[in-house]
Each structure stands twice: as C-alpha cells, then as structure tokens.
Amino acid sequence: MVHEFLKYSDRIDVLPVLHGSGDVAVRVREELFRGDYDCLAVPLPATLAPLVMEAIDYLPAVTAVIQPEPSGNGASYVPIDPCQPVIAGLRFAQRERMAVEFIDLETSQFEPSSAYLPDPYALKEVPVEKFSAAILPALPRPPADSQLDQRVRRMAFELHRLELDYERILFLPSLLDWPWIREAYQERRDYPDHETFFTPSQIATVAEETLAFFLGELPFVTALYERARSTLDPDENLSIDGVKELILVARDRWQSARKGNRNWLSPKLLGIYFQYVRNLTLLGKRMTPDLYTLVMAAKQVGGDTFALNVLETARDFPVEFEPAPFEKMKMGIDQADLPGEGVLPVVSRLPGPSSSWRPLELKPEPPPRTSQRWEQMWDPYRQxxxxxxxxxxxxxxxxxxxxxxxxxxxxxARSEKFTTSVKDGIDIRETLRNWHSGDLYVKEIPPTxxxxxxxxxxxxxxxxxxxxxxxxxxxxxxxxxxxxxxxxxxxxxxxxxxxxxxxxxxxxxxxxxxxxxxxxxxxxxxxxxxxxxxxxxxxxxxxxxxxxxxxxxxxxxxxxxxxxxxxxxxxxxxxxxxxxxxxxxxxxxxxxxxxxxxxxxxxxxxxxxx
Incomplete structure (x- = not known):
C-alpha cells in the first residue's frame, strides 16, 4: 500500500509516476488492485475526459486525443498508450466502474516539463517512496506564476474539492510535480481559473510505422505487455525479458533471410552481444537499454544487416486488434501530420523523461525498383x-x-622406444598405451x-x-x-x-x-x-x-x-x-x-x- 510519506491526507494517496514507463504502469495497476479506492484522479483537463475515455475503449489500437492551439501554430495531445501509467490507471478504473476525475488546469497552449530521471526499473527493488524521496532534492521548483505553478495550484484545489465527495482517492501526478502539488495542497494556495477557449479536439489513430516516435516503450515491447494482458501471463519483468525476446525474433528473421547461412549468431556470440548491451547501458547510467544501444551493439556484433533487423523488429507492433474508426496521424520528432491540420509542432500532455536523438549510420537493403534498375544496367561481359x-x-x-x-x-609419423634422443618429441599416446612396461616412446616425423x-x-x-x-x-x-x-x-x-x-x-x-x-x-x-x-x-x-x-x-x-x-x-x-x-x-x-x-x-x- 502507499506509504505515509506519499499521502496528502487520510483520504488522498499519491503514486508519483514516470510517464511512458511499462514498469510504472504495472506498479499503478498493482496499487489499484490492492487498494480499496473509490476515485482515481489524473493530471489531465476535464474537457478531454470524454474523448480520452472513448479512445481507451479501442485499446490496444494506439490513438491520440489531439487538442489544437487556438492560434493554429501547434497542438497538444494525450497519448493513449498501454504503457502510460495514467492510461493504465484509467483503463483499470473504466473496467472496474470506478469514479474518475480529470483535475488539471484548462490551458490553450500546454507547456510540458521534463527532466533526465533515473531508470524506473529500479522500482523492482526500491519502494516507490524511497525512489521518490531520492529524486526529491534534484527536482526544480516551478517558477512563480508560470504555467506549471498555476497547474500545480489548480490541481491542489481540485483535490480539496474531491475530498468532499470520496472516501479514498488515488492521485497519479508526475514525479516532477508531486512535491509542489503537496506543498500547495497543505498551504491551501490561491488557484487560477480555467482558460476559456474553444478548439475542436479529436481522436486520431497513430500510423503503425511511426509508433516508435509516439510510444513510451518500444512498440515491440508494448505489444508484449498487451499480449501478456490478454493471456494473463506475468508482465513484471517485460522491460528486460521483452528486450531479449526482441533480439531473438530479430535474429530468427535475419537468419531466415540469409539463404542458409544460419551459424552467424551462435549462442556464444549472442551472449557477447548481451554483455556488450549491458556494458553500454551501464555506461549510459541506465538499467534498461534504449533502442540506440540495442542497434549500436547489433551493428558492432552482427553487422549492418542484423542492426537493421533489430531496428525493424523494435518498430513492429505485433498485436491483433480491431482498427479504430478514426483518421490517421503520422508522428515524428516533436511534430505530427494531423488530420485536417497538416504538419504541426506537438507536445504530449503526459511527457516522459527527456530523450536525445543520436545519428547511427546503417546501410539499408535497396528497394526492389532500385535493384531492378541496377539489374538492367548490368554488363555481363565485365566482372x-x-x-x-x-x-x-x-x-x-x-x-x-x-x-x-x-x-x-x-x-x-612413426613411434619407437626412447634410447638416446627424444627426436621429434615424446609420443604421449603410445607411452600411455605401454605404461605397464615402463618404456618411454618418442615419435619421428620424416620430411613430407x-x-x-x-x-x-x-x-x-x-x-x-x-x-x-x-x-x-x-x-x-x-x-x-x-x-x-x-x-x-x-x-x-x-x-x-x-x-x-x-x-x-x-x-x-x-x-x-x-x-x-x-x-x-x-x-x-x-x-x-x-x-x-x-x-x-x-x-x-x-x-x-x-x-x-x-x-x-x-x-x-x-x-x-x-x-x-x-x-x-x-x-x-x-x-x-x-x-x-x-x-x-x-x-x-x-x-x-x-x-x-x-x-x-x-x-x-x-x-x-x-
């Protein structure tokens, strides 16, 4: 159960979350199973609640609830990601018919906050309260009257209001915000009013080939979480076991396409690969590898073709589901091609830890049309x-x-008993064969x-x-x-x-x-x-x-x-x-x-x- 350190009051339990983490999503689900809660509070604005709950109905189809800015220069979105802790909590609450409250401030232009945070895999061994307390000294206080400060004060007020209606409330704030919301809650600070604006929000399906830019976990690992959910298999260690399965699937695909050359990645070499991944991960001060580490190690151990197979496998989302009846959006790095809006800068309302994009040069296989053109240009008399x-x-x-x-x-070579010279060396085999006689045998190898x-x-x-x-x-x-x-x-x-x-x-x-x-x-x-x-x-x-x-x-x-x-x-x-x-x-x-x-x-x- 939630530790006293994380309680705002007798009625409000707090579980700080790292957005986009499957490990934290599992922790949220476990807490909701164990706790006797009658309300779940989430840091999202109330105007998006109907669309978010509707989009959750279509999981495991990955969608986004999009709210364009009134200026038309950008948009914010809520990722309906199975590995988002907030979405996992809402999904559980919807299934159990638990009351849900969206308590964030209504803002026309959302300003995300993020930071480099420890790997949530530590939650396997470290309690949430110790994990949160260890990070507390490094969390920056929101500037006065900034949007984040206004949101913190509004959510603190909404929690006071919820205490009047519910006996036990579980609140899922961001790990970056929970101490400041607690402070505003205890001091009963003044709260701002919601902004009044109108923009037509919508639900969009995320194109499968762009899921790597959208999901918190790798698409392949996210699919494993969904598969475990549907088959009731354990998923507590999928952040690591999922990576192993990803590599094994990539190896099988790669070897099946190598036209009979199946000895390339032996078990011994695969062990060297995983050891290399571990070392690179520890050098990056992480406990679980990211996609760059997996692909870089694959390139060093197996070559460009294997690295490309790892990359393509990581981008796969092998889950069977009914397609959601919404238009598609294509996601990129901090921008998206939105239905009816075109390409705009976008920000997530559930931002994960800060990430960096690094270049890695790989030589891909040529497309079929290019290979056809090269074949037509081939001169058979010059090789x-x-x-x-x-x-x-x-x-x-x-x-x-x-x-x-x-x-x-x-x-x-021939053997003979030792007399005066060892010649070309002692013949161990013949000596042991005649051990009972006590004779020593030497071998003589004549010139070939x-x-x-x-x-x-x-x-x-x-x-x-x-x-x-x-x-x-x-x-x-x-x-x-x-x-x-x-x-x-x-x-x-x-x-x-x-x-x-x-x-x-x-x-x-x-x-x-x-x-x-x-x-x-x-x-x-x-x-x-x-x-x-x-x-x-x-x-x-x-x-x-x-x-x-x-x-x-x-x-x-x-x-x-x-x-x-x-x-x-x-x-x-x-x-x-x-x-x-x-x-x-x-x-x-x-x-x-x-x-x-x-x-x-x-x-x-x-x-x-x-």
Whole structure:
C-alpha cells in the first residue's frame, strides 16, 4: 500500500509516476488492485475526459486525443498508450466502474516539463517512496506564476474539492510535480481559473510505422505487455525479458533471410552481444537499454544487416486488434501530420523523461525498383572481385593449406622406444598405451614428400543445381592470388549497389601458385560427373600438380569421390568443415561481384558490414 510519506491526507494517496514507463504502469495497476479506492484522479483537463475515455475503449489500437492551439501554430495531445501509467490507471478504473476525475488546469497552449530521471526499473527493488524521496532534492521548483505553478495550484484545489465527495482517492501526478502539488495542497494556495477557449479536439489513430516516435516503450515491447494482458501471463519483468525476446525474433528473421547461412549468431556470440548491451547501458547510467544501444551493439556484433533487423523488429507492433474508426496521424520528432491540420509542432500532455536523438549510420537493403534498375544496367561481359574479400579468403585458404600440410606429415609419423634422443618429441599416446612396461616412446616425423597445391571447399553437400546457378572460373590478377573455380548463387538476383552483386559460395577450389586453366565447367578433359561437388573435385584433381588434394567438407569423403581420385591418380586429404567457426565460414561464403574494376572505387559505400 502507499506509504505515509506519499499521502496528502487520510483520504488522498499519491503514486508519483514516470510517464511512458511499462514498469510504472504495472506498479499503478498493482496499487489499484490492492487498494480499496473509490476515485482515481489524473493530471489531465476535464474537457478531454470524454474523448480520452472513448479512445481507451479501442485499446490496444494506439490513438491520440489531439487538442489544437487556438492560434493554429501547434497542438497538444494525450497519448493513449498501454504503457502510460495514467492510461493504465484509467483503463483499470473504466473496467472496474470506478469514479474518475480529470483535475488539471484548462490551458490553450500546454507547456510540458521534463527532466533526465533515473531508470524506473529500479522500482523492482526500491519502494516507490524511497525512489521518490531520492529524486526529491534534484527536482526544480516551478517558477512563480508560470504555467506549471498555476497547474500545480489548480490541481491542489481540485483535490480539496474531491475530498468532499470520496472516501479514498488515488492521485497519479508526475514525479516532477508531486512535491509542489503537496506543498500547495497543505498551504491551501490561491488557484487560477480555467482558460476559456474553444478548439475542436479529436481522436486520431497513430500510423503503425511511426509508433516508435509516439510510444513510451518500444512498440515491440508494448505489444508484449498487451499480449501478456490478454493471456494473463506475468508482465513484471517485460522491460528486460521483452528486450531479449526482441533480439531473438530479430535474429530468427535475419537468419531466415540469409539463404542458409544460419551459424552467424551462435549462442556464444549472442551472449557477447548481451554483455556488450549491458556494458553500454551501464555506461549510459541506465538499467534498461534504449533502442540506440540495442542497434549500436547489433551493428558492432552482427553487422549492418542484423542492426537493421533489430531496428525493424523494435518498430513492429505485433498485436491483433480491431482498427479504430478514426483518421490517421503520422508522428515524428516533436511534430505530427494531423488530420485536417497538416504538419504541426506537438507536445504530449503526459511527457516522459527527456530523450536525445543520436545519428547511427546503417546501410539499408535497396528497394526492389532500385535493384531492378541496377539489374538492367548490368554488363555481363565485365566482372571482377572485390579486393577486400579476396584478401580475406586468400588468408584463410593459406591457413587451411598449412593445416593440410601438417596433417600430411602427421600421417607419416612413426613411434619407437626412447634410447638416446627424444627426436621429434615424446609420443604421449603410445607411452600411455605401454605404461605397464615402463618404456618411454618418442615419435619421428620424416620430411613430407610433395605438398598441397589445390584446396577444395564444399560448403553445401549435396548442392542443389537450381540454387547454385552461377558457375565460373576466375583467374588470378597477380601472383598473390589463386586461380579459383566455383559454383554459387546467382549474384544478379541480389544486387546491393549499382554494379555490385552478392552471392553465396556452394563450393570453390583454390589453385596456388596460380596459372591459366580452361573453364572447368566446359573443359571436355574433365571426366563426366553427376553432381556439382564431383565436377569441382574432378577439376581440382585434374589440375593439381601434387599427389594430395585437401578437401574441406561438412561430411566424410564419399566413396564416389575416392574412386574419382584413384581414377586420376591422386589422393584426397579430408578436413572437417566443423573444425572452423560457423560464423567465420558464413562470412567467407559471401562473395561480391563487381561490374568492372571502376566499381571498386565506390563499392565500400554499398557493401554492408556482415
């Protein structure tokens, strides 16, 4: 129940609220459940009461009660937001048939007041009275005869009036105003009269794509509060659990659109992401992350595309409801496109804590019409790679080739009893196997004969010929690059910039040192094969100058592949694809194709961080 510290009198309990907070809205609902109140007083003017109560009937459809200024230069509005504590209280009172009183001063031009306040998530552990008392020294006193001072004195008078009619009253003032209303109430200060003016107020539905500028919580989290309300699920921790669900939904959407590359955000990397979000949140002196923090961390951990998915998911409002029969308004930053009024500056009559808007550069996916235009401009006779990707995959190929060389030497190693020299090191396995004899065994690795000239990567086995429609052979531009043969998705169906296509490797082989070879997909010397993987392997075996060919594949070597190698007088050395990080493999599978070398000068502006 409300602490004595927050009572104005024996009949008036006060619950200071932070507008736009789901945590505080839950606290208001709990207080109304526990308390035996017969009246709810809210800091809104009485002229807006009929429209506000009507708009609440249409929740969870998000609406606004708009009151234009007589001058026509702006407007104020009451956000009918499920996570607004005042609206949550009115919704409860309407359902329970509790008396409701709107006690704010009637003003033709509303002047909002806001401040940077502590995160209301602290209310999970700190009682409301302690939270309010801790903030009290930092609250500025309203200037004498200012609009806020007049509103404070009017609300104090209205509370005195309500005491004559009701036994128990719950008042929901702003956390910024409650001590000054208390002071005016106790001192019985003079109160101003309502302003007399007329403007046609109206209800408008807020366009769903602009809810992020209107709601106190993220639209996705607000939808979770509404879902929990309809299913009677607990919602006390949704300010945190809702953020986790948002990220998981964004990850699923992102991975489903990545055409099979599902290893990018592993559980371990997702844990790093949440740890990064936590650190950024604490650096911002908050307990719950804001949208900027979530998107910034997503960009750093998963790249621009994942960050855009987080942003779009946060803006979603996945709730089923009957559309409200009102005209739509589009909300922006401190302005709105109002029905019949046009674009005007607007202020909320239930303003939340002060917020700041910060820029964050993200590279979005091109719209379909733009991609179509780029596809029509593509010259099929001019193709080249992007050097940044070439360097990355060549570095990985070199690393794999060195590993294969080491495995080739390990196959020739032999063990013997220790006599006078440890040779190439103690053979731990053989020593333990003969522990009962007390002998020590050492290993000797003779010099390897030959090396690894060709490395084959098979990412998708079996490969779908319809999916991997692009098959080609690329020759090295300089001595530090390999000659490669590949099959991949069609880059012309995924254009990310003018003259920039994106594809995913299904399989690729690297021939180093590079040399000119015929196109492996039309070379008649290559034996007839049944699958794309076998064709790639046959080309690699044919053009390898060394006896061994390294094959990195997600499955064991098939018998048909071994027969093909014996037929061409070569041997296959298998390295499991699972030995390498799934996220790294997904990154390496992406290849960008440029329509001419001049495209390299601006390609970085369109190729998103992955």
């Amino acid at each position: 080249c790679s992007w050097p940044a990707e070439d360097a990355r995959i060549e570095s990985f190929h070199t690393h794999v080739r060195e590993q294969a060389q080491a495995l080739l030497g390990a196959d020739l 004969r030959g090396g690894i000239e060709v490395v084959v990567f098979l990412f998708d086995v079996p490969a779908d010929p319809d999916k991997y429609a692009w098959r080609t052979t690329w020759h090295a531009e300089h001595a530090e690059e390999s000659t490669i043969g590949l099959f991949a998705t069609d880059f012309r169906h995924d254009l990310v910039g003018p003259g920039i296509g994106r594809a995913n490797y299904g399989g690729v082989f690297f021939l180093y040192p590079p040399r000119m070879i015929p196109d492996i997909w039309s070379d008649p010397r290559i034996p007839r094969t049944q699958t794309l993987e076998e064709r790639l392997l046959a080309a690699a075996l044919l053009h390898s100058g060394e006896r061994h060919v390294a094959v990195i594949a997600p499955c064991p070597l098939k018998a048909s592949w071994r027969r093909l190698a014996r037929r061409l007088g070569k041997r296959l050395l298998h390295i499991p694809l699972s030995r390498f990080s799934g996220r790294m493999i997904d990154r390496l599978r992406i290849v960008h194709v440029l329509n001419g070398k001049e495209v390299r000068s601006y390609a970085a502006a369109f190729i998103r961080g992955e």
